[in-house]
Amino acid sequence: xxxxxxxxLMLAIALIMAAIYxxxxxxxxxxxxxxxxxxxxxxxxxxxxxxxxxxxxxxxESRNMGRYLWNSTVIAFGSVALIALLGTGCAYVLxxxxxxxxDIGLFLIxxxxxxxxxxxxxxxxxGFTQVGLLDYPRFAVILxxxxxxxxxxxxxxxxxxxxxxxxxEEAALVDGNSRVGAFYKIVLPLARNGILVSxxxxxxxxxxxxxxxxxxxxxVSLQPASVGLNSFMGPNTSEWNNIMAYATMYVxxxxxxxxxxxxxxxxxxxxxxxx
Amino acid sequence: MGIRKYSxxxxxxxxxxxxxxxxxxxxxxxxxxxSLDRDIQPAPNLIKEFNEQKNGIQIEYRQIxxxxxxxxxxxxxxxxxxxxxxxxxxxxxxxxxxxxxFLDLTxxxxxxxxIKPENYFPGPLxxxxxxxxxxxxxxATNTIALYYNKDLFKAAGLDPTKPPQxxxxxxxxxxxxxxxxxxxxxxxxxxxxxxxGTFQFLPWAQMGGAGYKTINGEGAVRALTIWKxxxxxxxxxxxxxxxxxxxxxxxxxxxxxAMAISGPWEIDRMLTDAKFEWGTALLPVPQEGAQRSxxxxxxxxxxxxxxxxxxxxxxxxxxxASKDATMYKDFxxxxxxxxxxxxxxxxxxxxxxxxxxxxxxKYAQPRGPSPEWPKISKAIQDAIQAxxxxxxxxxxxxxxxxxxxxxxxx
Amino acid sequence: xxxxxxxxxxxxxxxxVLVGVPFAFLFALxxxxxxxxxxxxxxxxxxFSLGSVxxxxxxxxxxxxxxxxxxxxxxxxxxxxxxxxxxxxxxVIGFGLALFFWTNFPGASxxxxxxxxxxxxxxxxxxxxxxxxxxxxxxxxxFFLRESGLITANIFWRSDPSFSLWAVVIANIWLGTxxxxxxxxxxxxxxxxxxxxxxxxxxxxxxxxxxxxxxxMMRSTIGAIIALGLIFTLQQFDLFAAITDGxxxxxxxxxQYWAWxxxxxxxxxxxxxxxxxxxxxxxxxxxxxYVRSTRHEVRG
Numbered sequence: 001x002x003x004x005x006x007x008x009l010m011l012a013i014a015l016i017m018a019a020i021y022x023x024x025x026x027x028x029x030x031x032x033x034x035x036x037x038x039x040x041x042x043x044x045x046x047x048x049x050x051x052x053x054x055x056x057x058x059x060x061e062s063r064n065m066g067r068y069l070w071n072s073t074v075i076a077f078g079s080v081a082l083i084a085l086l087g088t089g090c091a092y093v094l095x096x097x098x099x100x101x102x103d104i105g106l107f108l109i110x111x112x113x114x115x116x117x118x119x120x121x122x123x124x125x126x127g128f129t130q131v132g133l134l135d136y137p138r139f140a141v142i143l144x145x146x147x148x149x150x151x152x153x154x155x156x157x158x159x160x161x162x163x164x165x166x167x168x169e170e171a172a173l174v175d176g177n178s179r180v181g182a183f184y185k186i187v188l189p190l191a192r193n194g195i196l197v198s199x200x201x202x203x204x205x206x207x208x209x210x211x212x213x214x215x216x217x218x219x220v221s222l223q224p225a226s227v228g229l230n231s232f233m234g235p236n237t238s239e240w241n242n243i244m245a246y247a248t249m250y251v252x253x254x255x256x257x258x259x260x261x262x263x264x265x266x267x268x269x270x271x272x273x274x275x
Numbered sequence: 276m277g278i279r280k281y282s283x284x285x286x287x288x289x290x291x292x293x294x295x296x297x298x299x300x301x302x303x304x305x306x307x308x309x310s311l312d313r314d315i316q317p318a319p320n321l322i323k324e325f326n327e328q329k330n331g332i333q334i335e336y337r338q339i340x341x342x343x344x345x346x347x348x349x350x351x352x353x354x355x356x357x358x359x360x361x362x363x364x365x366x367x368x369x370x371x372x373x374x375x376x377f378l379d380l381t382x383x384x385x386x387x388x389x390i391k392p393e394n395y396f397p398g399p400l401x402x403x404x405x406x407x408x409x410x411x412x413x414x415a416t417n418t419i420a421l422y423y424n425k426d427l428f429k430a431a432g433l434d435p436t437k438p439p440q441x442x443x444x445x446x447x448x449x450x451x452x453x454x455x456x457x458x459x460x461x462x463x464x465x466x467x468x469x470x471x472g473t474f475q476f477l478p479w480a481q482m483g484g485a486g487y488k489t490i491n492g493e494g495a496v497r498a499l500t501i502w503k504x505x506x507x508x509x510x511x512x513x514x515x516x517x518x519x520x521x522x523x524x525x526x527x528x529x530x531x532x533a534m535a536i537s538g539p540w541e542i543d544r545m546l547t548d549a550k551f552e553w554g555t556a557l558l559p560v561p562q563e564g565a566q567r568s569x570x571x572x573x574x575x576x577x578x579x580x581x582x583x584x585x586x587x588x589x590x591x592x593x594x595x596a597s598k599d600a601t602m603y604k605d606f607x608x609x610x611x612x613x614x615x616x617x618x619x620x621x622x623x624x625x626x627x628x629x630x631x632x633x634x635x636x637k638y639a640q641p642r643g644p645s646p647e648w649p650k651i652s653k654a655i656q657d658a659i660q661a662x663x664x665x666x667x668x669x670x671x672x673x674x675x676x677x678x679x680x681x682x683x684x685x
Numbered sequence: 686x687x688x689x690x691x692x693x694x695x696x697x698x699x700x701x702v703l704v705g706v707p708f709a710f711l712f713a714l715x716x717x718x719x720x721x722x723x724x725x726x727x728x729x730x731x732x733f734s735l736g737s738v739x740x741x742x743x744x745x746x747x748x749x750x751x752x753x754x755x756x757x758x759x760x761x762x763x764x765x766x767x768x769x770x771x772x773x774x775x776x777v778i779g780f781g782l783a784l785f786f787w788t789n790f791p792g793a794s795x796x797x798x799x800x801x802x803x804x805x806x807x808x809x810x811x812x813x814x815x816x817x818x819x820x821x822x823x824x825x826x827x828f829f830l831r832e833s834g835l836i837t838a839n840i841f842w843r844s845d846p847s848f849s850l851w852a853v854v855i856a857n858i859w860l861g862t863x864x865x866x867x868x869x870x871x872x873x874x875x876x877x878x879x880x881x882x883x884x885x886x887x888x889x890x891x892x893x894x895x896x897x898x899x900x901x902m903m904r905s906t907i908g909a910i911i912a913l914g915l916i917f918t919l920q921q922f923d924l925f926a927a928i929t930d931g932x933x934x935x936x937x938x939x940x941q942y943w944a945w946x947x948x949x950x951x952x953x954x955x956x957x958x959x960x961x962x963x964x965x966x967x968x969x970x971x972x973x974x975y976v977r978s979t980r981h982e983v984r985g
Contacts, residue, residue: 214343
């Protein structure tokens, strides 16, 4: 089989798989364009009978989405910054050594993350109330998200640091660099891509975080978009078109950014930054 | 649709007001109120009206989702951050009242010229009562009845003016209406493993002479056997086990079920979605002349005992109660008031449905009241689900539930 | 003082600061809440004592009561099936996709990015959509299965006790595949290409290359992914709430959903906490396995 034929075949297979996998996304888009409760029509309609584009403008205005998305962005950036700040160094040390303490550290990091947010929220809420942190609700949520997602970051970034050859760091130390210097000048740049991928994954998760924000942020003007979405998603809703329009505006930008970024990041690694 | 547009305008105004309204006068008493009402439902709109009176009391509103009301309230109460006023689902009222988390309003109600116990339906009032004292005021009320598709009745050769009256007739009618080739089930309702399942089943048990304390009574066993029959003969969708009332009724509106058991909250959606003639009827009874019963839903207002401003909070409740008369017109919810005639809306179908629900309301009984209601309800849901999935016989399942309830009640 | 400072800049102290601060942070925000939960499992807790730590001590009563409940063992079994089924599915499909996109045909990197959609979509929306896809009478999964002739009668994914757990597993595999795939892709692209060239010269076929190069080189990535997959699966909550509510008759109930149900629907916080302790023990084993797996890592 020639190269181009093979490529075309692969692309075709990929498109089919993507079509299957992306069906829920497609459904979100289509439903946002439908009218009323067409979502529950039988047999299912795979194309809106008449696209209701005005839904988007209506939802954006009436739900005050700009403010919600701004809050989501603040929370997501805050969480990522805090996690990257604390987690990168931690992952580096856990990758650098191989002893019993590192084992214990890794063990603890996983252990601390067993419980879902819906069970952790009560003790965290009680604790935060006592220290008065709930007066700064967005900051409180950032702290809680950081604690929840840090292990994820540490475990991933540690795997990245494992791929950085120890000899390079040792060489830098021999050249007269301090530990701090070697870390910033040699190790960190080499692990850049892994850290970026992990940070982006965390960002996207924090952007959609829901359980903590819902309980800790009571002031509507500080709530993120996930809480805004939930507030009109009650059990007796028939506004599925509006809900999906909201979700579309919530998800699409961040998905697009990721599609652009991941291409550079993952292929950046292949292009041989490490060799 | 007019109401909705109007209320959206209000909601927009509300958000603007809440941004500007921060400059409320310093001497104003500030109250916080939590409820699950959305922008087109009573609480946020009534609060706005209340705040506009500028009577020295300003209320801040927080919307909470159905599933979170109780847990948010508990968490807040135990850390001293409870709101002043809350709207609480009526079966959960006793849990808070029995532990004095809610304020005893008996004396204030006695002096009040607006809130008078005798004006309320006895069922809702009982749910806000604990130990002969009033710990709240009913906010609204609802109940369930039978909806049926008149077009499908005619097509099956049934008389659309004669909906089924008894359980046996109901099964028989469902059989005649059931038509798998056209994707039509005889009936839909909700046997979901949450409060909704209990809400739908308990009236059947009560009509059969049982109650939550005697959940394995003969009538309850027969009720559950009938439900099982509906499942076994596929007269209802197997998804009835996991569908909420709202989603179940959506299949009725789409013409995929010929009858539905649900509440008045469905009426507005049905008027727009259902492309057929429909009617309502009282819940069928075990046999002709048997006692009627029905479920009783919706929320009560309550004041947390931790409030610093009980007088002002009660004033707010009085204001809300004074608006009961227009509640159906403005928000499509039924006030829990026996003294207020619900005015006709001018839409014959809607008024007929309303008449059915008001009639059914007379037989509505509260769930409990018991401080342990959630656990009791769980025992009942477990029995329903065990029987309907065929993993236990109805009798055995209800016996087990009765056992559990006995040990819960101590 | 100066010695400490210089150690922080250029010695053991540097490592200790880097690890110490995050651990202190984690201890405060994740460790203490966990301890609070463990404590609750030995106490009698009600809504009024949620805010304090001193509560009536009841010993192992909560544990005894829990294991007397007939549904306990079935639910723990469900949890195991859910965890193993989800992780196996996510990993195998994720690895397959990662290898597939690794062949690097035109457009591969764009499409790979799109697969991340399951990671970005809000849990609430994902739940609502899967609820609809898996619905029995008008769900789209049944629609496709029927059209393709695989089934003749509708499967009631959500309401048939023998399918309900698998319905949630399917949705959860969909949710987790993307994260497996993207991380495995990063891992794959870090394998030096000359290893494969060398193997090619030795005449190794694709299968042999996979087993002798790809898998061993990916060991640390795989260990990390499975450990994280376990955590995500055990934290999965939205899907249960949206699709089955743990029903019918607990056939799709799992530990984490049950713990929430006991705590926040039946307000039995003691028993809810007891289940979370059992989950903790379960994860302890898994964490130990992960730590062991890091023993065999190849340092680049």
